[in-house]
Amino acid sequence: MLQRAVLLLGDPDWIAKLLGAAYLLIPMVAAWALITEVLFGARTEAMAKVLESEGGLPVDNLPRTPGGRIVRAAADAEFGKYKAEAEAAPGDWRSWFRLSCAYDAAGDRKRARKAMRDAIALFRTRG
Template sequence: MRAKITYFVTAAVLVVYFVLVGSRGLLLIQQGTWLTVAFGTAVLALPVIGIWFLWKNTRFVTRANRLAAELDAEGGLPVDELVRTPSGRIDRDAADEVFARRRAETEDTPDDWRCWFRLAIAYHDARDTPRARKAMQHAIALHEAARA
């Protein structure tokens, strides 16, 4: 719940920032000189890119949460079985065994979104964000293809 509140507060602050930056860009364009129009156009590009990025991330999180809810209803959410050091970091040697099992499960059933979801969670727990995101995107794509 705390993560959702943080996400929504951050998104709201970003939207306010985009509005402020966009209004400054419009003011620059209204000045009418070639230099201010060029700067105003460049400034307007920032909120457009930011809004697109925010929309893509919100869409990704919404879909991933939908998969998590469906998997939870089936009783298939993965258990955190990664061994941690006393400081809370993942023990990489022990984590390799968990990753090997998750990858083997995914290789055995490559069209099952549930396996990809569990692999994404294992990567996320190990703080391997790029792999976690790619695995989750693949799980979402498989889930959507199965529903179509």
């Protein structure tokens, strides 16, 4: 890609120059995305290990469908407990981690990742 990018950047046509710049930019964006996802996973795993050693991981005892998915109504019923815990202790990464798990069980992946990012930020700044 680097060779093609240099060739296209050297071309007098502005469209070729744009393609050359894209050839340089796309691998950088992909590398950034890969690194952020790997770091997200590593930090999540580190927090899970701490919670496991403390006995604070949420218990996975929700009923499942024959296909293995968590029954949504059961996850929604359990969700309130974790939401109240996070509201009561907004500065505790553990409560945000458990809330993230509850969001995930309820099928809300976007909020689950947001809650986990909040947990990671709190985990990294703890004293």
